Amino acid sequence: QVYQRLHNNFIIFSARDFPPKMWMRKWATSMATPHHFRHFSTVLSSLVNLSKHPIHDSKYAIECANLMKKSDGLCWLNGFLSDEGIKTLQQEAHSVRPLCYHSQDSHNVYLQEEAKDFPKDHPRNILQRSTKRLVAYDQLSETNSLRSLYCDPVLREFVRNVLRMDELHMSADPMNAAHLNYFGEGDELGWHFDNSEFFVNLVIQASGSGGGFEFVPDSRTESDPMYNLVSKVLDGKTKPHLITPSSGCLLIFRGNKSMHRVAPVENGERITAILTYETKEGAVMNEYTREKFFGRKISEISA
Secondary structure, X not given: OHHHOXXXXXXXXXXXXXXXXXXXXHHOOOOOOOOOOOOOOHHHHHHEOOOOOOOXXXXXXXXXXXXXXXXXXXXXXXXXEOHHHHHHHHHHHHHHHHHOEEEEEEEOOOOOOOOOOOOOOOOOOOOEEEXXXXXXXXXXXXXXXXXXXXXXXXXXXXXXXXXXXXXXXXXXXXXXXXXXXXXXXXXXXXXXXXXXXXEEEEEXXXXXXXXXXXXXOOOOOOOOOOHHHHHHHHOOOOOOEEEOOOOOOEEEEOOXXXXXXXXXXXXXXXXXXXXOEEOOOOOOOOHHHXXXXXXXXXXXXXX
């Protein structure tokens, strides 16, 4: 039930409650001071349901951070996008779909090379299947709404506060910064642990059936890969948590210590956007992963 908790009881102050430009100074200070913006960017106010999810308010970010802590590292915000936002992002996602690259990969849960000192049927080496289609950040036009939403400092600051991080930056990667994932019937994202500490996932279009997000909280530690638990999950003996995100929801998840997957899509198409934020400025993905995801080298980016 905790994943389905809704947040509606907030007061949004008017610009006249604060002197001009005060919000900029306040936003740069500690979260201890409430932050209220004088105005919002057009893209933010048109895409995000700010009455339900007042991401400009630090009190709301604190509540989401507490929810994430209680919810096994998952912050699940249903109805994050407005109806108009869902419509706009779906239309734009469909328009650029012909540009997508079909990524198919076999990998183990740990996203590492095969460990020769373990048999192939050991949980360290058992292969998972991942197949999806992707449109990269450099393939989105400068006026693309997803691109504008990703660049909005209010959203980035909200994510930073939810994750309780000292700093958070936009990715410097020309392809991976914000990209679209398309999961058609039979497509899936196999069981894995993330290399990054967290991800931000915006569900633009939910599939008709299948395509649920499954995860097992605290399924490894820094010192223990917890092979026994991983084996039970892969064998179906341990049941994962399952959520079925609807169109327009936002997921913020700490996936480095909790194995997770996107179950096979059974009907329809699941379209999501991955918003890549980094704790260190200037970070980019490695070329091996880039070619697996986008089928191109950095020297081949679009003009």
